[in-house]
Amino acid sequence: MKTTPYDKLEEVQDALAKCMKCGNCMAVCPVYLTEKEEGAYARGKLSIAEAILKGDLDLKDDDVQEKLFNCLVCTSCMQNCPCGVDVCKIMLSLRAALARETGLHPIKKVIFGALKNQPFFDKAMKAGAALQWMGLRKLPGNAGYEPRFTMGLSIKRIFPGLAATPFRDQAPELIKAKNRKTKVSFFTGCAFNYIFPDVAQDVVEVLKENDVEIAIPKEQQCCGIAVFAHGDIESARVLARKNIDVMEKTGADYIVTACGSCGESWQHGFKELLSEDPLYGPKAEYWKSRTYDISTFLTKVIDYKKPTGRVEATVTYHDPCHLKKVMKVFTEPRIILNAIPGVTLKEMAKPDACCGSGGSYTITHLETSMAITGRKMDDIRKTGADGVITGCPGCMMQLSEGLANSGQDHVATHYISLLAKSYREARKSKTEEIKHAA
Amino acid sequence: MLDTAIIKQLEDIVGSGNVLTKKADLVTYSYDATADMPSQLPDVVVMPATTAAVQKIVLLAKEKSLAIYPRGAGTNLSGGTIPLKKGIVLSFQKMDKILEVDPENLTATVQAGVVIQALSDAVAPYGLIYPPDPGTVTTATMGGSVAECAGGLRGLKYGVTKHYIMGMEVVLASGEIFRFGGKTVKNVTAYDFASLFVGSEGTLGIITEIIAKLIHPPKFRKAMLASFKRLEDAGNTVTGIIKAYVIPATLEIMDKMTIQTVENYAKVGLPTDAEAVLLIEVDGGAQQLVDSEAEAVLKVIKENNGEVKIAQSDTERDQLWAARRAALPALAQLSPTTVLEDATVPRNRITEMLVAVQKIAAKYQLKIGTFGHAGDGNLHPTILADARNKEEMERVHQAVDEIFAAALKLGGTLSGEHGIGMAKMKYLKSELGESGLNLMRRVKEALDPDYMLNPAKMVPVKG
Known part of the structure; x- marks a missing residue:
């Protein structure tokens, strides 16, 4: 294989x-x-x-090193x-060169090793113990990292915690559709699988409502974005290849994601990693053009069922960096929100300014991360909206934490959950109508 | 490496978090936005938040004979902030408070590190604007743009930075704090110090606070794009518009090379067979006024064989502007190194200057796209090269020499809005003569006898 940067x-x-x-x-x-x-x-x-x-x-x-890691990889600079x-x-x-020269930090090595080994990772996540790795804290100066344990959890006090049953354990591997329009494979990503299974259920519910056949392969892996971002190129490649194999086996027409970072991996990251791989390079290229954020899939690939159920809410929308700046998805979620009866969308200033999450950045650079989130909270507050909607689980966590810290008593919601709710309301009123008629 | 005792003293003044000494940090203050310049690491970077701190730093630097380089956002195009003689980079990025907006006197008082866009955002709720709009409004600081006398796209009608500075607070090389000017429209007390410090490029004093003039923006405007098959026609249109008693808010030009590059990059519908296009915007306080000015402009365009596209809506206006704004990015994409010059000529010599630049490009086999503020006679010949190619860079240097010579021959000037810094110092004599250089030196030495402030810029260091 030829070399890449x-x-x-x-x-x-x-x-x-x-x-x-x-x-x-x-700027x-x-x-x-x-x-x-x-x-x-x-x-x-x-x-x-x-x-x-x-x-x-x-x-070395x-x-x-401190400079190289003081970056959220939000790609805002590239847009400007x-x-x-x-x-x-x-x-x-x-970062890859650094990992090659000095080796990965021992803690990162353990985590990334676990990510590559899906059954082990899955077990660890289910055991709940793995939550602690998210609590890495950088010590002052260059002393390295330490787990934050209790302190991390008390600061991230509204961190939603791990689901009792991960999504992929709840969901069947194939959900057939009666009047099948097309078949998609739902790439869930770790956050939906382990932390927000209810949002993943909403994705499934919306796809079902639109007569889409859904494959949810249990063998799918972490997208590897964090591994890639920390320079562990070989692990990232292993994950990319495994994911391509798993998704290919489902025979789906498209891959659907609901997470900006997972979508980014399929649309950009895998191709970057595998550009010189004679076998997987072309496959990555193929799936790049066949992966859609659920909002794009609904509004541009299929003619989705317009929501009719009423959801009273005044909301503002935060553009996740990877969703807007890499996948170029920003009109589609707004189209969906504006289509829901009862929903009023009030734009905040700079809706595409980064929320401060940056995956592990918020753990390693807590102070800067929370200051960034603080500015976002001011922009949110100024809209007077009573709900924040976004399109990425990483942003959902960060925004929810920021909302709690700034005394705003709501949590961030995925736009797909609002659409699912509207469909549910429509079904409910239809049932009531039928009851009423009977 | 600086004596640790000095570092300690600096830390005592501004706090240890605002003193940078690690090499990885120093590297990031060793350059600015100017292409093809040497870089140099400073000994230390200090980030004050108050005038009192600046004063203490100056007194310490004076005692220890250290050079000081006041620095805003480092976006200048004259090598003006490169710490050539090592010493202290004084970064104003953290001294960024807007102290007051006074809608009754139409002024704003700001600290030097306030970004121009931040000032614009702060005065917008009062229905006011700060007109100077260099290409770097979203990054450049007020202190930096005042020190460089930055221009922009509205210069023709609304003037440049120097027309909007009513007063300042300056820390002098002696360590004294000096305030002058204020909120009054008229002020002839003593020398016109604003004229001394605006455009002084950090060589005469350190600007810490600025009182800026604000205006109510005109409510109505009309934008149009005119294309021409001959350069002469475009040039004659520029002068013809002025002769027709119209001063457009914007009168911008792009040459063929720029048009083709922009179209290829942004697909905005520019006529790629044109030799030049003009982007013209007229504005005013009443629709009728704007309409009649637009009509006069259209007549001149027609007389000069131009084809015109008028923006019928804000969206169409934005599209026309997008084409102009894409000029630099589009050209910059073509090659790694972009040498952006700003030779300026009287506006009735624009055609001659454009032709001269094209001849120079051919002579040295270089790609040069020229765009700029035609109404101001302020052109930006943009040379596309690769700094890694020594032979090519040699040709670039020769071409630059000839561009300046051509501008001066046409009665123009070395720099319309980028400043001299270190990039154009060697050409100064050709414009100012020996007596001018002597006067520059005497002014410098009267205010900064030890050459402590931004040494080796504008005025060569003694000996």
């Missing part, structure tokens, strides 16, 4: 040379807007990358870049 750092040279240091990325970087230092945002990080390649800085240097610099590729290539 993820295998050999020198190959980012061309991507790096495109940056003209204009600093436009400064939108959530980390910069919090920390106000040049090293916080893309221009500074790219100059550090240049210095590493020139030999002026050492990748603690201060350099006049030169089209692939900041993501450069950052992840640096």
